[in-house]
Amino acid sequence: VGEQWLPVLDVSLLLSKDEGALELRTACETIGFYFLENYEELLPQSVVKGMLEASAAAHALPTEHKEEWWLNGSDSGFMPV
Known part of the structure; x- marks a missing residue:
């Protein structure tokens, strides 16, 4: 089994521009889940x-x-x- 990484997405980036949306989409399509930080x-x-x-x-x-x-x-x- 190959080594995989868990995407870590920052809420502030998700709320800002297209870069955050692209990271979220990539995480969902490749890994299927992600860790969301700074959501508090x-x-x-x-x-x-x-x-x-x-x-x-x-x-x-x-x-x-x-x-x-x-x-x-x-x-x-x-x-x-």
Whole structure:
């Protein structure tokens, strides 16, 4: 397996010009995810905490319940592994 890098994107660059948009697009198309830094002034820690709690609660649901969110050909939703 080859060595890969995790793109680190700065919010200030994303909010500025085309360079930030190009970096975001490249990260999404090549790696599929990225690390976003300096986001705190746009996304308070309390919001991040709430998102993590909601994600943990969704993952803890029984499989039968999560199957109601079946992908079914879309790019979002539940897919069992």
